[in-house]
Amino acid sequence: MRQATATGSCQCGAVRYTLFGASEELHHCHCSMCRKCHASMFGTYATILRERFVVESGRDELSSHDTTPEVHRRFCRRCGSHLFIDVDWKPEVVWYTPGTLDSGHPGHPVETERHIWVGSKHPLHVIHDSLPQHEEF
Ligand SMILES: [Zn+2]
Ligand SMILES: [Zn+2]
Secondary structure, eight states: OOOEEEEEEOTTSSSEEEEESOOSEEEEEOSHHHHHHHTSSOEEEEEEEGGGEEEEEOGGGEEEEEEETTEEEEEETTTOOEEEEEETTOTTEEEEOGGGEEEEOOOOOGGGOEEEOGGGOOTTOOOOSOSOBOSOO
16 A cells, blocks of 8 residues: 655645655746746745655646646646646656645655756845755756
8 A cells, every 4th residue: 555655735725635655856946937926936846756646635626827838837726826737748747836735745865956947036035055056957
């Protein structure tokens, strides 16, 4: 039997998901699309193999916004929480938002955690940690 490592949900609780197993990578993305979709200085995403990511309830409440034709951002249409992204060029993984986790932490290889698209970083935001920074991906 598969062991759940973490559960998450949107702000209003309509959409709930469970993770089975560890994440592959963790990114803090500073691109303008992530900043605006999350209304924050950056968006944090982790990738996980698709078979390890299960939407348990509220799939009918998910709406979608394509920031580019290949990037499909899934969010709760009731409360607006961004929960995960499906990207056409890497269908074997889901990019979920660790900020929406409720319990547990799936873990990830620590060497994969990094800041990406730092070239698009908001000028008021200063990165204070020592994680690797990439101008683009
Ligand atoms: Zn919601
Ligand atoms: Zn981004």
